[in-house]
Amino acid sequence: MQYVVKKLLLGIVLVICVSFLVFSMLYMMPGSPVTLMAGEGASLERLEEIEKEYGLDRPLLVQYADWLYGVTVEQDFGISFKYRLPVWDLVEERIPVSLRLTVITALIQYAVAVPLGLLCAYKKDTIFDRAAMITSMIMTSVPSFWISVLLMIAFAVERQWFPLSGFSTWKHYVLPITAGVLSGLATTMRLTKSEALDVLREKYILTAYAKGLRENAVRCKHVLRNSLIIICVQVFQSLPWLISGYIIIEKIFVIPGMGGLMITSIINQDFNVVQCLIFLISIMTVICNILADLMLGLLDPRIRISIGGGDK
Amino acid sequence: MYESPIKEFFRSSLKNFNFMLGLIMFISILVLAVFADQIAPYAYDAGNPAAKLTEPCKEHLFGTDEMGRDLFSRIVYGTRITLKVALIGGSIQLVLGVVVGLFCGYFGGVVDKAMLFLADLTWCVPGMVMALAVVTVIGTNLTNAIIAIALVNWASMARTVRAKTMSLKNMAFIETGVAFGESDFSLMFRYILPNIVPALIVMVSMALPSTIMSTTTLSFLGVGSQPPSPDWGLMVSDGIQYITKAPWLAIYPGLALVYTVLSFTILGEGLRDLLDPRMKSQG
Numbered sequence: 001m002q003y004v005v006k007k008l009l010l011g012i013v014l015v016i017c018v019s020f021l022v023f024s025m026l027y028m029m030p031g032s033p034v035t036l037m038a039g040e041g042a043s044l045e046r047l048e049e050i051e052k053e054y055g056l057d058r059p060l061l062v063q064y065a066d067w068l069y070g071v072t073v074e075q076d077f078g079i080s081f082k083y084r085l086p087v088w089d090l091v092e093e094r095i096p097v098s099l100r101l102t103v104i105t106a107l108i109q110y111a112v113a114v115p116l117g118l119l120c121a122y123k124k125d126t127i128f129d130r131a132a133m134i135t136s137m138i139m140t141s142v143p144s145f146w147i148s149v150l151l152m153i154a155f156a157v158e159r160q161w162f163p164l165s166g167f168s169t170w171k172h173y174v175l176p177i178t179a180g181v182l183s184g185l186a187t188t189m190r191l192t193k194s195e196a197l198d199v200l201r202e203k204y205i206l207t208a209y210a211k212g213l214r215e216n217a218v219r220c221k222h223v224l225r226n227s228l229i230i231i232c233v234q235v236f237q238s239l240p241w242l243i244s245g246y247i248i249i250e251k252i253f254v255i256p257g258m259g260g261l262m263i264t265s266i267i268n269q270d271f272n273v274v275q276c277l278i279f280l281i282s283i284m285t286v287i288c289n290i291l292a293d294l295m296l297g298l299l300d301p302r303i304r305i306s307i308g309g310g311d312k
Numbered sequence: 313m314y315e316s317p318i319k320e321f322f323r324s325s326l327k328n329f330n331f332m333l334g335l336i337m338f339i340s341i342l343v344l345a346v347f348a349d350q351i352a353p354y355a356y357d358a359g360n361p362a363a364k365l366t367e368p369c370k371e372h373l374f375g376t377d378e379m380g381r382d383l384f385s386r387i388v389y390g391t392r393i394t395l396k397v398a399l400i401g402g403s404i405q406l407v408l409g410v411v412v413g414l415f416c417g418y419f420g421g422v423v424d425k426a427m428l429f430l431a432d433l434t435w436c437v438p439g440m441v442m443a444l445a446v447v448t449v450i451g452t453n454l455t456n457a458i459i460a461i462a463l464v465n466w467a468s469m470a471r472t473v474r475a476k477t478m479s480l481k482n483m484a485f486i487e488t489g490v491a492f493g494e495s496d497f498s499l500m501f502r503y504i505l506p507n508i509v510p511a512l513i514v515m516v517s518m519a520l521p522s523t524i525m526s527t528t529t530l531s532f533l534g535v536g537s538q539p540p541s542p543d544w545g546l547m548v549s550d551g552i553q554y555i556t557k558a559p560w561l562a563i564y565p566g567l568a569l570v571y572t573v574l575s576f577t578i579l580g581e582g583l584r585d586l587l588d589p590r591m592k593s594q595g
Contacts, residue, residue: 014432014433014436015436017433018433018436018437021433022445025445025446025449026445026448026449028449137574137577137578137581138570138574140521140577141521141525141570141573141574141577142566142570142573143525143528143529143532143545143566143569143570143573144529145529145532145545145548145549146548146562146566146569146570149548149551149552149555149562149563149566150563150566152552152555153555153559153562153563157555157556157559158559164555164556240438241438243438244438244439244440244441245440247440247441247444247533248440248529248532248533251533252552262441262444263444263533263534266444266445266447266448266535267452267534267535269448274445274448277441278437278441278445281437281438281441282436282437285436285437285438286436
């Protein structure tokens with residue numbers, strides 16, 4: 001318990017530091033959002049007026065403290081300069097879209113990659129393993145935006161099985177999710193393989209064989225269970241990275257998620273929206289990492305003891 | 313019998329399939345970049361209004377784009393951009409990683425703690441998101457995109473350098489150096505650094521594929537290279553607009569990118585087998 005609290009506190013410190021870093025970076029930015037709001041050729045007085053109205057003329061620390069207070073106490077992320085709407089209203093409806101895509105992608109990706117990785121480990125140095133490893137090396141060299149484009153060309157242009165873009169029916173999900181799954185598949189597969197190989201080298205595997213267990217029993221009961229530990233942890237840790245991966249995919253398939261919003265906000269220099277999105281993503285990263293740590297303790301008694309033992 | 317390490321390296325490299333394959337692929341890219349003026353039949357920004365969106369044919373090997381520019385020529389010129397990305401991005405990461413890693417590993421203490429915290433910070437936000445934020449602040453062009461990606465990626469290199477430095481710091485030859493009255497600076501850069509050079513080469517070559525991919529992705533998203541640059545990421549993103557009429561616009565630049573990234577990946581794996589002593593003793 002103490003461990004969890006400690007991790008949480010550290011996480012909060014990290015999130016605050018990141019948000020301050022991003023805040024000050026955006027504060028120092030040359031292109032001011034004021035000009036964006038006032039439009040081209042606005043008078044100097046008008047610019048100053050807007051600056052005062054939104055409190056942009058105050059010092060950095062005051063602005064940041066004000067922002068942090070608004071966020072934590074009133075759930076107020078400020079106003080989008082571009083859309084003239086509260087940022088939260090913009091972001092709120094996009095969170096579930098991105099989360100849904102990410103979770104489905106993660107589930108499919110691990111469901112495919114883990115068995116493949118295990119198979120590679122069991123059949124190490126066979127043709128199957130070699131072929132899988134070469135394929136995975138090629139796949140890690142393909143950027144996700146190009147995978148998406150190829151999928152579009154193959155299944156939306158050449159054969160019109162799925163729609164090109166948009167987001168309403170289940171058919172709209174297929175291509176983005178496939179792109180998401182494919183772009184992370186190779187890495188997960190390689191990780192599973194190396195993890196399973198590590199387990200196979202352990203002494204208890206030798207013991208299991210020595211006491212006459214069948215091949216399949218050893219594989220399912222010992223190897224699979226023990227390599228799943230790291231993989232479960234990996235699932236949690238990879239969620240934030242998947243979300244950031246979806247920035248690209250969401251832009252290509254014109255999906256109304258967080259990623260698409262992030263890109264347009266960055267191009268429009270819409271401070272508050274960018275700040276809010278980065279804040280949310282860093283919170284998610286911290287939470288996922290804490291969950292991953294807890295999961296690790298839950299699944300692996302050895303680690304639980306070393307954590308529970310605390311400072312010894 | 314004594315054999316100079318360089319000679320030994322060349323001899324074993326001839327036997328290393330990955331290294332040779334990667335090297336050949338890399339040299340082919342290098343040739344394209346250096347002799348782009350001779351190889352490309354057209355200039356990369358020479359539009360031909362009479363030949364818009366031509367399908368791949370004899371005059372235009374890979375077809376033409378919406379302004380009638382020859383896609384093949386643009387891809388050939390694009391190799392220069394990609395190599396520039398690899399060179400500058402790799403160098404920034406290398407210098408930052410080596411300097412910070414050496415200092416932290418050698419001195420330890422407060423500097424070290426601060427650096428670890430900073431590394432934790434960058435790890436708290438996915439790299440792409442952080443790079444996007446950095447690029448927003450410093451402005452959208454190719455050089456800034458390279459800087460942004462390097463700023464996000466250097467931490468992992470610094471970590472490795474730090475770990476290596478810490479393990480070397482306590483070895484006998486460092487104590488000898490101290491006894492000779494060498495300065496800290498000299499100990500770091502003349503005693504420790506040469507010992508981690510092989511590891512550095514491997515690290516850089518392993519970091520290049522992701523550096524190239526991330527920077528191209530930034531260009532693809534519109535915050536890197538700006539038109540009419542023949543950046544492959546930018547070309548794919550332009551191609552999406554004409555995906556129904558001219559799919560080749562999005563296919564060929566991507567193919568070139570995959571070939572380049574793959575060449576660096578294979579070269580990196582080969583170098584690792586050749587230079588990483590741990591792997592060598594196993595094989």
